[in-house]
Amino acid sequence: MTHRSDRLGEDPISGLVNALRRLPGIGERTATRLTFFILHEEEGIAQDLAEALLEAREKIRLCQTCCNLTDQEECVVCRDGRRDPSLICVVERIQDLRAIEATGDFRGTYHVLHGLISPLDGVGPDDLHLRELITRLQDSETREALDEVIVATSPTVDGETTALYLQKLLSPFGIQVSRIASGVPIGGDLEYTDRVTLARAIAQRRAM
Amino acid sequence: MLLEALRLKDFRNLRDVELSPHQRFNLFTGQNGQGKTNLLEAIYLLSAVKSFRSQATNRNLIGHGRDQAELFARVDRGGHVRDVGIEIGERGKRITLNGQTVRNVADFFGTLNVVIFGPDDIGVLKGSPSERRRFIDRAIFNARPAYGTEATHFEEVLKNRNALLKEERVDGGLLSIYDDQLVEWGAQILRRRLDFIDHFRPVLKRTFRSIFGDGFEAEIGYQAEWADQDLSTENVEEALRDALSRTRQEERHRGYTLVGPHRDDLRTELDGHDLRAFGSQGQTRAFILAMKIAEITYLEERYRFAPILLLDDVSSELDRERNRQLFAFLRDRAIGQVFITTTHRDHILLEEDLRHYQVVDGEVRDG
Ligand SMILES: Nc1ncnc2c1ncn2[C@@H]1O[C@H](COP(=O)(O)OP(=O)(O)OP(=O)(O)O)[C@@H](O)[C@H]1O
Ligand SMILES: [Mg+2]
Ligand SMILES: [Zn+2]
Numbered sequence: 001m002t003h004r005s006d007r008l009g010e011d012p013i014s015g016l017v018n019a020l021r022r023l024p025g026i027g028e029r030t031a032t033r034l035t036f037f038i039l040h041e042e043e044g045i046a047q048d049l050a051e052a053l054l055e056a057r058e059k060i061r062l063c064q065t066c067c068n069l070t071d072q073e074e075c076v077v078c079r080d081g082r083r084d085p086s087l088i089c090v091v092e093r094i095q096d097l098r099a100i101e102a103t104g105d106f107r108g109t110y111h112v113l114h115g116l117i118s119p120l121d122g123v124g125p126d127d128l129h130l131r132e133l134i135t136r137l138q139d140s141e142t143r144e145a146l147d148e149v150i151v152a153t154s155p156t157v158d159g160e161t162t163a164l165y166l167q168k169l170l171s172p173f174g175i176q177v178s179r180i181a182s183g184v185p186i187g188g189d190l191e192y193t194d195r196v197t198l199a200r201a202i203a204q205r206r207a208m
Numbered sequence: 209m210l211l212e213a214l215r216l217k218d219f220r221n222l223r224d225v226e227l228s229p230h231q232r233f234n235l236f237t238g239q240n241g242q243g244k245t246n247l248l249e250a251i252y253l254l255s256a257v258k259s260f261r262s263q264a265t266n267r268n269l270i271g272h273g274r275d276q277a278e279l280f281a282r283v284d285r286g287g288h289v290r291d292v293g294i295e296i297g298e299r300g301k302r303i304t305l306n307g308q309t310v311r312n313v314a315d316f317f318g319t320l321n322v323v324i325f326g327p328d329d330i331g332v333l334k335g336s337p338s339e340r341r342r343f344i345d346r347a348i349f350n351a352r353p354a355y356g357t358e359a360t361h362f363e364e365v366l367k368n369r370n371a372l373l374k375e376e377r378v379d380g381g382l383l384s385i386y387d388d389q390l391v392e393w394g395a396q397i398l399r400r401r402l403d404f405i406d407h408f409r410p411v412l413k414r415t416f417r418s419i420f421g422d423g424f425e426a427e428i429g430y431q432a433e434w435a436d437q438d439l440s441t442e443n444v445e446e447a448l449r450d451a452l453s454r455t456r457q458e459e460r461h462r463g464y465t466l467v468g469p470h471r472d473d474l475r476t477e478l479d480g481h482d483l484r485a486f487g488s489q490g491q492t493r494a495f496i497l498a499m500k501i502a503e504i505t506y507l508e509e510r511y512r513f514a515p516i517l518l519l520d521d522v523s524s525e526l527d528r529e530r531n532r533q534l535f536a537f538l539r540d541r542a543i544g545q546v547f548i549t550t551t552h553r554d555h556i557l558l559e560e561d562l563r564h565y566q567v568v569d570g571e572v573r574d575g
């Protein structure tokens with residue numbers, strides 16, 4: 001969408017409003033409120049915000065093991081020696097990883113795909129972080145410790161397709177692949193599922 | 209099922225409407241373009257969230273110059289009263305049940321059940337197969353809201369599969385995953401449709417006979433050209449699999465899926481003759497009238513609820529005899545709330561249990 005101000009040449013206020021509007025979940029009204037909040041507060045807040053944004057952007061990268069976000073080579077989960085190496089939970093997005101972490105029930109490690117297969121949106125298997133997962137499984141130490149890969153993608157068409165694809169992809173490794181039980185509503189979004197349902201869905205995962 | 213109260217704000221040209229409808233017949237008279245169909249559309253939206261009109265974008269539903277439309281209804285379903293609300297903004301709709309926002313529309317469906325009969329339905333039997341599929345799908349959805357989710361899921365599988373078939377190099381492994389899903393969800397849709405036809409068929413035949421006497425024999429059947437065997441709820445999966453493997457070459461070539469419930473049709477016959485090809489105007493109208501009446505009877509008999517009936521100006525589309533039969537059915541049906549629009553009061557053969565409203569330039573008054 002192009003806004004009128006783009007064409008007329010943007011003044012700094014609408015510039016900020018429009019930049020904020022590009023964030024998910026933020027509409028014109030919220031963007032405007034945030035803009036005036038930032039402008040009215042002491043200068044500190046703008047400075048802090050700008051620096052925090054740039055620093056995060058600069059330092060945060062993908063965990064070399066699981067593709068979670070981190071500011072180090074490996075993320076907090078992978079660095080945590082108490083995690084159970086026999087389980088890898090595959091998720092679509094960081095938000096899903098966080099949702100599962102919030103249940104406190106899962107003690108294994110993760111793998112973040114950063115997307116789901118969707119030919120309709122032009123996303124194929126090669127566009128996901130699948131290679132990193134394969135590389136990880138090819139490491140004999142990891143492979144030995146691993147018993148099961150849990151696919152925790154949403155029960156949507158794309159989530160289901162990706163899960164089935166993973167099942168095929170992992171079959172040569174002879175690892176048990178399971179899918180979370182859909183206590184999660186069909187067509188629902190994992191991120192918005194309440195904790196109880198999500199915890200139960202993980203507990204009742206089924207083999208594929 | 210009863211609509212006890214209806215309130216609309218800035219919905220199309222209806223700026224501010226408040227009604228306490230009669231539990232039987234509610235008649236809305238008015239000249240062309242005054243807002244009669246809009247009123248029925250609002251009730252329909254409170255049931256199905258989507259409109260029955262094409263091009264009903266959120267923007268088009270909101271009154272010109274306004275930024276939000278509000279629809280509200282109080283629904284009594286067997287003594288269980290619920291408040292249903294829909295706020296329509298340009299960016300989306302917000303649904304509420306008893307004042308609580310509904311996250312998943314699937315939780316909302318089934319609160320209010322309506323059957324609409326309007327000018328567009330008159331053409332269904334002569335129209336495209338998709339219009340007849342919509343007839344079946346709407347009837348199933350009314351009784352089993354979960355069917356809506358299943359149908360959406362199937363369509364999504366189909367769209368992705370078609371997108372994949374159009375790619376230059378098709379990943380065979382991925383395609384077979386879509387095959388499995390197409391079979392699984394397609395079979396589910398087919399089973400539901402076949403089950404519907406099984407139960408609907410006798411009701412239709414009976415309805416047709418009772419309205420039009422024993423002179424004609426009405427017949428209806430599910431038609432799947434891609435299947436090379438008669439479909440039954442037991443063999444749909446196998447039939448789909450066979451058909452998929454038979455069309456493998458051609459679908460790659462054409463770039464879309466050639467088999468499945470999205471290709472199907474409803475076959476209607478009168479005395480053994482295909483109505484789509486041979487039906488006269490009067491015959492097709494009689495048939496669609498019988499289908500609509502049978503749809504209501506089917507819901508009442510099989511699922512034990514009387515849907516709310518929306519009749520949009522059908523009297524002007526039916527000849528006098530059919531019109532008389534329609535109203536005879538409505539009067540004989542002991543229960544059931546009906547909303548009727550017309551430009552001519554004298555088309556409406558009802559005198560009792562009736563509340564009459566006038567619709568003038570978006571205003572609805574007692575009349
Ligand atoms: N978003 C909107 N805002 C304002 N008015 C609208 C909007 N959408 C449609 N209208 C108006 O509503 C009117 C049509 O209303 P409706 O279709 O209900 O008419 P009707 O009474 O059913 O007429 P007919 O007897 O011809 O079928 C038109 O005048 C149209 O301009
Ligand atoms: Mg109209
Ligand atoms: Zn990690």
